[in-house]
Amino acid sequence: MADPLHERDLAPAALDLVAKAAGPYLETLPGRLVRDPAADVLFDRLGGPLPERGDGTLASVEELIEVGTRAATASSGPRFFHFVVGGATPAAQAADWVTSLLDQVSGIWAASPFATEAETVVLGWLKDLFGLPDSYGAVLTPSATFANLTALACARHWWAQQHGVDVAADGLVGLPQLPVLASGYVHPSNRKALQILGCGRDTIRVCARDDAGRVDIDAMERALIEIDGPAVIIASAGEVDSGDFDPIDALADLAERYGAWLHVDGAFGLFAAASPRLRHLVGGIERADSVTGDGHKWLNVPYESGFVFVRDAAIMGRAFGAWNAPYLPGAGDTHLNYGALGPESSRRARALPIWATLRAYGRSGYRAMIERHNDLALRLSVLVEEAADLELLAPVRLCVVCFRYCPRPAPTGQDIDVDVDELNRRIGAEILEDGRVYLGTTVYRGRVALRPAIVNWRTTEADIEFLAAVVREIGARIEAEMRGNTGPATDRPVE
Incomplete structure (x- = not known):
C-alpha cells in the first residue's frame, strides 16, 4: 500500500467498520470492566517500527478497533468515577463523527462560515443555560485548562492596561508581578495557566480560613487593601475534592469594591446554574469578569471541549487577535473569527457535538x-x-x-x-x-x-x-x- 489516493474509494467502508463495532461496544459499557489490566498485552500490537509499506485502510482500522475496544479504559461508561469525566451522549457522539466527516476549519470565517455560525449558536445557548448575559464574549476551547488560560490572559491584558502597557505587543517587561488572590480551592489548571502566561505558577496568594481551603473574605480584603491597585480574584465553582463552592457573590462584592477582575473557574460546578434547586451554589456568576466551564465533564460531549465567557468582549480580540500576516484576516475584516479570540488558530469544529446534544435534550434534559x-x-x-x-x-x-x-x-x-x-x-x-x-x-x-x-x-x-x-x-x-x-x-x- 502507498498513497491514500489509491484507496479513496474505501473511506465509506472504513467508516462502516467503526459503525458496526459501535453497537457491540456500547452495549457492553454498563457491565464491562472499566479497565482490564489483562488487556495491556494488546499494547504491543500498537508498536513496532514505522511501516515502510502500510497495511492498507481497512486492515489498519480493523486492528485499531480490535485493540481499542478491548484495551481502552471505559471512561464513557457508567462506572467511571475518576477525576471528573462525563461520557458522550448519543447525540454528541454521533455529531463528533459528523465533525470528523466534515473536517471543518473553525478558526477563520472564510474557511468555514458553517463552523463559525455553529459556534456562535452554541455559545449563545450555553450563556442562556448558565444564566450569563448575552453580551459576554465567548469562545470554545479544548479544555477547562485552555479556558482558564484564555480567561486569565484576558485578565492579564486588562491588568497591564491599568499600568499603561499593551502586554500583547510589548510583553511583561517593566511591569510588577500580577497579584492573584484565591481560596484554598483554586485548581491547579489556574496555576498552570499563570505559569504559561509568564505570571508564575506559585504567585497565587491563598486566603483560606481552614485546612479545607474555605475562603477567608476578611483576609482577602486586607490583601486587596495592601495591593492598592488592580488585582485578579479566582473563585472556584466546584472544588475537586469535595465539590464545595466559593461564595461568588461575596467575592464579586470585593472585586467591585477594589476594582479587581473576578474570574470564576466553573469546570463542572458551573452546571449547577442549569438547575433551579442548585443554582444558588453559583449565585452571582453573572457578575464575574470571566467564567469558564468544561464540556467533556457535565455537558457529556466527547473530548476535547471547554468554553470561556468574558464580560468585556472586545478584550478577547485585543489579547489574542492581530494576526499580522497578509494571508490571514486583517483589521478590515468584519467577520467573526474565533481563532482571534483564544489561543488556538487551528481549531476543530468542536461546536457540532455541543449543538447536537443541546438540540437533542434541551434545557429540561440537562436539568x-x-x-x-x-x-x-x-x-x-x-x-x-x-x-x-x-x-x-x-x-x-x-x-x-x-x-x-x-x-x-x-x-x-x-x-x-x-x-x-x-x-x-x-x-x-x-x-x-x-x-x-x-x-x-x-x-x-x-x-x-x-x-x-x-x-x-x-x-x-x-x-x-x-x-x-x-x-x-x-x-x-x-x-x-x-x-x-x-x-x-x-x-x-x-x-
Whole structure:
C-alpha cells in the first residue's frame, strides 16, 4: 500500500467498520470492566517500527478497533468515577463523527462560515443555560485548562492596561508581578495557566480560613487593601475534592469594591446554574469578569471541549487577535473569527457535538440529568453514613462524594493497629487494578480519601450501590491483610 489516493474509494467502508463495532461496544459499557489490566498485552500490537509499506485502510482500522475496544479504559461508561469525566451522549457522539466527516476549519470565517455560525449558536445557548448575559464574549476551547488560560490572559491584558502597557505587543517587561488572590480551592489548571502566561505558577496568594481551603473574605480584603491597585480574584465553582463552592457573590462584592477582575473557574460546578434547586451554589456568576466551564465533564460531549465567557468582549480580540500576516484576516475584516479570540488558530469544529446534544435534550434534559446526578451523590453519601466501615468526610454539595474506608476497632486481644491513610491508599490502587469501578484518591484535610465524581449520563442508582459494595469488599480484604488475617473478609458483590 502507498498513497491514500489509491484507496479513496474505501473511506465509506472504513467508516462502516467503526459503525458496526459501535453497537457491540456500547452495549457492553454498563457491565464491562472499566479497565482490564489483562488487556495491556494488546499494547504491543500498537508498536513496532514505522511501516515502510502500510497495511492498507481497512486492515489498519480493523486492528485499531480490535485493540481499542478491548484495551481502552471505559471512561464513557457508567462506572467511571475518576477525576471528573462525563461520557458522550448519543447525540454528541454521533455529531463528533459528523465533525470528523466534515473536517471543518473553525478558526477563520472564510474557511468555514458553517463552523463559525455553529459556534456562535452554541455559545449563545450555553450563556442562556448558565444564566450569563448575552453580551459576554465567548469562545470554545479544548479544555477547562485552555479556558482558564484564555480567561486569565484576558485578565492579564486588562491588568497591564491599568499600568499603561499593551502586554500583547510589548510583553511583561517593566511591569510588577500580577497579584492573584484565591481560596484554598483554586485548581491547579489556574496555576498552570499563570505559569504559561509568564505570571508564575506559585504567585497565587491563598486566603483560606481552614485546612479545607474555605475562603477567608476578611483576609482577602486586607490583601486587596495592601495591593492598592488592580488585582485578579479566582473563585472556584466546584472544588475537586469535595465539590464545595466559593461564595461568588461575596467575592464579586470585593472585586467591585477594589476594582479587581473576578474570574470564576466553573469546570463542572458551573452546571449547577442549569438547575433551579442548585443554582444558588453559583449565585452571582453573572457578575464575574470571566467564567469558564468544561464540556467533556457535565455537558457529556466527547473530548476535547471547554468554553470561556468574558464580560468585556472586545478584550478577547485585543489579547489574542492581530494576526499580522497578509494571508490571514486583517483589521478590515468584519467577520467573526474565533481563532482571534483564544489561543488556538487551528481549531476543530468542536461546536457540532455541543449543538447536537443541546438540540437533542434541551434545557429540561440537562436539568434532569444534573439533578439526577446530585440525587445519586446524596444517595452514595447515605450509603456511606449507614456503613459501619465507611466515613463521610465532607457534606455533598453537588456531584462529588468525599469519603474513606474506616476500619472497625481491632478484635479483642489483637494489638495490630491499621494506618488508615495507608489503608485507603492501597484501596485506591486496588480499585484501579480491579477495574470493576474506577475512582481515585486524594488528600482532604490531611486525610487520604476516595472522591468519586458522578457526571456520566449513563450512571444509575445500581452503579452507585455497586461502587459502595466494591469499596467495602476491597477495603475489608486489604484491612484483613494489614492485620495479618488473610482469610476471606466479605462476599464479592455481584457484577
